[in-house]
Amino acid sequence: xxxxxxxxxxxxxxxxxxxxxxxxxxxxxxxxxxxxxxxxxxxxxxxxxxxxxxxxxxxxxxxxxxxxxxxxxxxxxxxxxxxxxxxxxxxxxxxxxxxxxxxxxxxxxxxxxxxxxxxxxxxxxxxxxxxxxxxxxxxxxxxxxxxxxxxxxxxxxxxxx
Numbered sequence: 001x002x003x004x005x006x007x008x009x010x011x012x013x014x015x016x017x018x019x020x021x022x023x024x025x026x027x028x029x030x031x032x033x034x035x036x037x038x039x040x041x042x043x044x045x046x047x048x049x050x051x052x053x054x055x056x057x058x059x060x061x062x063x064x065x066x067x068x069x070x071x072x073x074x075x076x077x078x079x080x081x082x083x084x085x086x087x088x089x090x091x092x093x094x095x096x097x098x099x100x101x102x103x104x105x106x107x108x109x110x111x112x113x114x115x116x117x118x119x120x121x122x123x124x125x126x127x128x129x130x131x132x133x134x135x136x137x138x139x140x141x142x143x144x145x146x147x148x149x150x151x152x153x154x155x156x157x158x159x160x161x
Contacts, residue, residue, distance in 0.1 A: 033060065095121075097158045102129060104154035108147050109133045 033039060045053035102120040109132040119125050137143045 093158070093161055097155060100154055100158050101151060102126060104151050105129050105133055105147070108150050109136050 033041070036042065041053050041057060044056045099117045099120045102125065103115050106115055106120075106125075106129045109129060111129060111132055115125070133147070137147070140146075
């Protein structure tokens, strides 16, 4: 076979082992191991009976369990519990973002930019800004995009913390 070049081995390809020819395709993993008429479990059942296929399933189960224990990760209840200090910090950042967005919306709606933080959090202020924004957004066709750009520029420093 002079002059022929071998292809480097890949995940998909042909393998000869002990004079047996094996063809593998990476995309067929689910059909090989899953519930399929061409799967390895089905073949073991047809060739060797139900007890052999049961042993094969058990072996695969143990193999995958060991793999997951070695390579996988899990989350416990302690990972889900919120600690008080980070939760307070998160609430502070959310409040900052809330105030900044109300101020930016009021600025965009030409209601003046000198609003204090405590004013921005009042329901009456929010209602007034929402009403004015509704008027501005319906009067100009490009207002939504402009508002979006304005809010992004104002909220980016807050969200980047």
